[in-house]
Amino acid sequence: MPKAVVLGAAGGIGQPLSLLLKANPLVTELGLYDIVNTPGVAADLSHINTQSKVNGFLPADDGLEKALTGADVVVIPAGVPRKPGMTRDDLFKINAGIVRDLATGIAKTSPKAFILVISNPVNSTVPIVAEVLKKHGVFDPKRLFGVTTLDVVRASTFVAEKLGDPSLAASVTVPVIGGHSGVTIVPLLSQSSHPLPDSFATSELEALTFRVQFGGDEVVKAKDGAGSATLSMAFAGAEFAAKILRAIKGESGITAPTYVNLTSDPSGAEALKKELGKEIDYFSSVVELGSNGVSKILPLGKVTDYERGLINAALPELASNIDKGVSFIAGPKL
Ligand SMILES: NC(=O)c1ccc[n+]([C@@H]2O[C@H](COP(=O)([O-])OP(=O)(O)OC[C@H]3O[C@@H](n4cnc5c(N)ncnc54)[C@H](O)[C@@H]3O)[C@@H](O)[C@H]2O)c1
Numbered sequence: 001m002p003k004a005v006v007l008g009a010a011g012g013i014g015q016p017l018s019l020l021l022k023a024n025p026l027v028t029e030l031g032l033y034d035i036v037n038t039p040g041v042a043a044d045l046s047h048i049n050t051q052s053k054v055n056g057f058l059p060a061d062d063g064l065e066k067a068l069t070g071a072d073v074v075v076i077p078a079g080v081p082r083k084p085g086m087t088r089d090d091l092f093k094i095n096a097g098i099v100r101d102l103a104t105g106i107a108k109t110s111p112k113a114f115i116l117v118i119s120n121p122v123n124s125t126v127p128i129v130a131e132v133l134k135k136h137g138v139f140d141p142k143r144l145f146g147v148t149t150l151d152v153v154r155a156s157t158f159v160a161e162k163l164g165d166p167s168l169a170a171s172v173t174v175p176v177i178g179g180h181s182g183v184t185i186v187p188l189l190s191q192s193s194h195p196l197p198d199s200f201a202t203s204e205l206e207a208l209t210f211r212v213q214f215g216g217d218e219v220v221k222a223k224d225g226a227g228s229a230t231l232s233m234a235f236a237g238a239e240f241a242a243k244i245l246r247a248i249k250g251e252s253g254i255t256a257p258t259y260v261n262l263t264s265d266p267s268g269a270e271a272l273k274k275e276l277g278k279e280i281d282y283f284s285s286v287v288e289l290g291s292n293g294v295s296k297i298l299p300l301g302k303v304t305d306y307e308r309g310l311i312n313a314a315l316p317e318l319a320s321n322i323d324k325g326v327s328f329i330a331g332p333k334l
């Protein structure tokens with residue numbers, strides 16, 4: 001205990017993420033699943049002198065089921081990445097089906113696992129996983145997470161840069177809320193652990209906000225057709241997974257922003273929706289983690305008028321992304 005599983009483990013994110021999980025002393029077993037190359041990735045990682053046992057699986061011979069058996073934490077970076085000119089929503093056509101099929105495997109084999117969804121478009125793929133789990137009668141909203149940590153990591157880096165002290169990057173924390181695409185990404189810079197100077201101009205604040213919202217595009221452009229963020233995403237995914245592993249082990253007081261379901265448990269969902277002023281079924285907010293998953297969704301806290309405007313701009317797109325994911329499994333709303 002615990003066993004971590006990576007679905008999409010041979011990919012650009014999957015390989016370095018699997019490496020970082022192999023290096024995490026809390027992981028005792030690591031299952032790697034992909035449609036290609038996992039035996040090689042697993043053999044390679046298995047020579048690293050940390051305690052976890054590593055196994056690689058392919059679709060043949062019930063590989064998905066074998067990988068997922070006994071899983072406590074399942075991380076999903078399977079699916080295609082963006083090329084320049086594409087939005088994350090453009091990936092829906094291919095990734096929705098991939099995520100649906102993997103979620104079906106989880107529902108059948110490891111329904112109690114904590115599920116961490118990286119595959120884009122996260123705003124829609126998380127609802128897809130939830131709807132599949134609901135169909136199988138095993139949905140627990142406290143155990144399903146859209147991984148938005150890369151936005152948080154970016155915000156820390158960019159704020160530290162603006163403060164003129166990159167050594168602060170690891171300690172700066174900025175809540176990033178909403179969703180994970182363009183305008184649905186809302187950095188609450190007024191709540192930065194290391195405040196921006198009073199002299200910070202409105203235009204600078206807008207530029208910094210834009211950089212967090214569209215940081216993914218910078219990488220897509222720089223990679224010039226060879227994919228999107230992989231290494232920074234692996235780092236971010238491993239950071240979030242490490243928090244989950246610590247919470248499972250019983251550590252209390254761990255918090256992180258993550259994209260969660262707001263329709264039932266856990267506590268705090270109704271209060272958050274009141275603050276948002278809108279009935280919305282998923283939202284990324286800071287949550288408190290416990291051994292059973294999300295123990296509390298924390299309130300937004302004080303936001304500036306500018307941030308309130310960003311939230312209001314995010315909500316309609318988020319709602320439409322959510323509907324798209326839900327309808328893919330449940331059929332269109334009548
Ligand atoms: N949440 C985030 O912040 C974030 C950040 C970066 C990338 N992403 C997303 O992560 C996904 C993966 O990105 P990448 O750069 O690693 O892509 P990649 O193409 O390098 O890797 C994807 C892997 O998924 C595998 N795969 C495809 N279909 C599969 C299936 N049915 N079952 C198991 N594995 C399957 C592929 O074989 C490949 O190894 C993309 O959708 C990307 O947009 C999300």
Ligand SMILES: O=C(O)C[C@H](O)C(=O)O
Pocket residue numbers: 081082088120150215216217219220228229
């Ligand atoms: O930008 C992308 O498509 C990948 C990822 O969502 C990111 O934020 O880097």
